Amino acid sequence: xxxxxxxxxxxxxxxxxxxxxxxxxxxxxxxxxxxxxxxxxxxxxxxxxxxxxxxxxxxxxxxxxxxxxxxxxxxxxxxxxxxxxxxxxxxxxxxxxxxxxxxxxxxxxxxxxxxxxxxxxxxxxxxxxxxxxxxxxxxxxxxxxxxxxxxxxxxxxxxxxxxxxxxxxxxxxxxxxxxxxxxxxxxxxxxxxxxxxxxxxxxxxxxxxxxxxxxxxxxxxxxxxxxxxxxxxxxxxxxxxxxxxxxxxxxxxxxxxxxxxxxxxxxxxxxxxxxxxxxxxxxxxxxxxxxxxxxxxxxxxxxxxxxxxxxxxxxxxxxxxxxxxxxxxxxxxxxxxxxxxxxxxxxxxxxxxxxxxxx
Amino acid sequence: xxxxxxxxxxxxxxxxxxxxxxxxxxxxxxxxxxxxxxxxxxxxxxxxxxxxxxxxxxxxxxxxxxxxxxxxxxxxxxxxxxxxxxxxxxxxxxxxxxxxxxxxxxxxxxxxxxxxxxxxxxxxxxxxxxxxxxxxxxxxxxxxxxxxxxxxxxxxxxxxxxxxxxxxxxxxxxxxxxxxxxxxxxxxxxxxxxxxxxxxxxxxxxxxxxxxxxxxxxxxxxxxxxxxxxxxxxxxxxxxxxxxxxxxxxxxxxxxxxxxxxxxxxxxxxxxxxxxxxxxxxxxxxxxxxxxxxxxxxxxxxxxxxxxx
Numbered sequence: 001x002x003x004x005x006x007x008x009x010x011x012x013x014x015x016x017x018x019x020x021x022x023x024x025x026x027x028x029x030x031x032x033x034x035x036x037x038x039x040x041x042x043x044x045x046x047x048x049x050x051x052x053x054x055x056x057x058x059x060x061x062x063x064x065x066x067x068x069x070x071x072x073x074x075x076x077x078x079x080x081x082x083x084x085x086x087x088x089x090x091x092x093x094x095x096x097x098x099x100x101x102x103x104x105x106x107x108x109x110x111x112x113x114x115x116x117x118x119x120x121x122x123x124x125x126x127x128x129x130x131x132x133x134x135x136x137x138x139x140x141x142x143x144x145x146x147x148x149x150x151x152x153x154x155x156x157x158x159x160x161x162x163x164x165x166x167x168x169x170x171x172x173x174x175x176x177x178x179x180x181x182x183x184x185x186x187x188x189x190x191x192x193x194x195x196x197x198x199x200x201x202x203x204x205x206x207x208x209x210x211x212x213x214x215x216x217x218x219x220x221x222x223x224x225x226x227x228x229x230x231x232x233x234x235x236x237x238x239x240x241x242x243x244x245x246x247x248x249x250x251x252x253x254x255x256x257x258x259x260x261x262x263x264x265x266x267x268x269x270x271x272x273x274x275x276x277x278x279x280x281x282x283x284x285x286x287x288x289x290x291x292x293x294x295x296x297x298x299x300x301x302x303x304x305x306x307x308x309x310x311x312x313x314x315x316x317x318x319x320x321x322x323x324x325x326x327x328x329x330x331x332x333x334x335x336x337x338x339x340x341x342x343x344x345x346x347x348x349x350x351x352x353x354x355x356x357x358x359x
Numbered sequence: 360x361x362x363x364x365x366x367x368x369x370x371x372x373x374x375x376x377x378x379x380x381x382x383x384x385x386x387x388x389x390x391x392x393x394x395x396x397x398x399x400x401x402x403x404x405x406x407x408x409x410x411x412x413x414x415x416x417x418x419x420x421x422x423x424x425x426x427x428x429x430x431x432x433x434x435x436x437x438x439x440x441x442x443x444x445x446x447x448x449x450x451x452x453x454x455x456x457x458x459x460x461x462x463x464x465x466x467x468x469x470x471x472x473x474x475x476x477x478x479x480x481x482x483x484x485x486x487x488x489x490x491x492x493x494x495x496x497x498x499x500x501x502x503x504x505x506x507x508x509x510x511x512x513x514x515x516x517x518x519x520x521x522x523x524x525x526x527x528x529x530x531x532x533x534x535x536x537x538x539x540x541x542x543x544x545x546x547x548x549x550x551x552x553x554x555x556x557x558x559x560x561x562x563x564x565x566x567x568x569x570x571x572x573x574x575x576x577x578x579x580x581x582x583x584x585x586x587x588x589x590x591x592x593x594x595x596x597x598x599x600x601x602x603x604x605x606x607x608x609x610x611x612x613x614x615x616x617x618x619x620x621x622x623x624x625x626x627x628x629x630x631x632x633x634x635x636x637x638x639x640x641x642x643x644x645x646x647x648x649x650x651x652x653x654x655x656x657x658x659x660x661x662x663x664x665x666x667x668x
Binding site for chain 1 (some may be wrong): 507638650
């Protein structure tokens with residue numbers, strides 16, 4: 001579930017492991033591996049191809065996979081369907097009785113209009129449901145990625161600078177272990193301890209229902225109060241990525257000549273650490289934030305489920321549990337496009353920031 | 360096989376998590392037996408070992424049938440009779456957790472096997488054929504890596520309906536590109552190595568090269584890949600079950616959590632401590648076990664240690 005399947009791999013496997021998938025870093029595994037030169041149009045091309053594949057997956061998956069969604073619909077809509085009439089009507093409603101090419105053209109036409117169909121559960125347009133809930137997820141994911149990246153960077157700078165020492169090993173063990181706790185379990189633990197036992201935080205939701213605050217500040221405080229626990233779970237799940245990347249960057253700068261020169265010049269250790277080494281080490285971290293995002297949308301599905309946070313993740317979880325295909329597909333499309341787009345922007349940004357990646 | 364390849368442990372940067380676990384110079388050499396005695400590896404191996412034992416001997420260890428709703432009264436607290444109490448129906452939770460090791464492990468092994476085979480084959484073919492084939496395959500790998508895995512897996516699982524094979528296939532579909540990429544890059548760099556050129560010059564055919572030179576060098580990567588995918592698979596399986604996308608006729612750790620969290624009064628008593636906590640801890644432990652195993656194997660196997668060209 002890494003930028004995809006949640007990356008336990010990211011911290012455990014081979015040389016490219018500390019670099020998130022699809023990044024501009026190339027195949028060569030040597031210690032001196034630098035991103036291969038990759039002209040910008042190729043980045044753009046790869047992005048467009050990926051988007052095209054995504055849109056097609058979204059069209060073909062439900063039509064080719066075994067297990068007809070119509071069957072599941074029928075089970076709830078019309079359990080007794082001797083004549084097959086209900087089935088035929090459903091198929092006609094979803095346009096499944098027409099030739100595939102026509103469906104294909106229609107699919108893209110509807111997409112262009114922003115029409116993602118209607119939810120089976122609520123019977124509302126999927127697009128509306130998504131836009132309504134999207135901002136909560138943007139808030140939750142945005143906050144978490146920002147916090148996790150900051151903590152990860154600080155920890156990584158420290159650990160990398162003191163590679164192999166006790167504090168480095170300790171941080172490594174803690175960060176990697178924390179990342180392995182499934183979000184849905186950690187969420188439940190936080191909920192039990194901090195919301196029920198200690199009563200420090202609200203139990204669920206994104207704001208106090210029916211509350212009418214007299215000032216904007218109070219509203220913001222209420223939202224922030226609701227945000228702490230779910231964001232905390234996300235942050236813990238996201239920490240390891242930026243930490244490992246920063247740490248690796250620091251370690252590879254350790255023996256650099258400019259540090260030796262600086263030391264010989266009598267520069268302070270702090271200055272060398274933060275102004276010199278960290279500056280070089282942080283480049284990949286900046287762009288890898290986009291991949292954090294891919295991981296975040298994975299965890300957020302579970303976190304929002306546990307905290308009943310009214311964002312996209314909960315919508316996905318709900319839709320998946322109830323086999324609400326139009327909603328699920330709409331969410332899939334929006335989330336995937338967001339992740340892929342951010343990856344592309346990261347690659348483009350990387351090319352800007354690091355002159356070595358552009359010819 | 361490490362001896363065959365030039366190893367320069369002291370020059371290699373140890374910026375991967377596993378390597379720093381042992382930094383004393385004597386044990387820093389890769390391939391030394393020390394890595395098998397490192398605490399990380401030992402912990403990982405024992406956890407995974409326990410998991411395997413539980414899965415194999417579930418019927419002996421578990422005191423009750425995990426699906427028997429009359430194993431006890433509903434919502435009994437932990438006691439000598441029910442080590443971890445019972446759930447809202449009366450299932451014995453301890454038995455459920457023991458039996459839950461089976462589906463987890465089966466999914467892990469099946470998914471990891473498929474991912475390693477598919478990824479290994481694609482990577483190898485891509486690197487060995489070269490040219491256009493390689494270019495196309497490399498692009499395909501890139502595209503797949505860019506797809507967000509969990510949303511896709513969720514979509515597939517919901518479309519196909521619950522079932523173990525769905526989960527396994529979905530994990531495979533989104534897991535192979537990582538292995539393929541690493542194998543491809545390793546095979547590409549191996550191809551450039553002198554000993555391969557010599558073997559080829561002496562008339563070694565592709566299968567001979569594969570068997571004698573490539574397989575031994577790529578084996579470790581595949582082993583590490585296997586362990587990593589297994590850990591991820593356990594997480595994905597539990598996650599899908601947690602979201603209610605598991606086979607309802609099967610007891611899994613994820614489905615225990617799914618049922619527990621759906622129970623309205625879960626948090627208002629100590630119920631949480633025996634219904635949610637053990638299942639969650641077991642999932643965490645299993646995933647951690649595989650991660651530790653992977654990290655522990657890493658210094659032995661990490662291609663970065665055998666510095667490229």
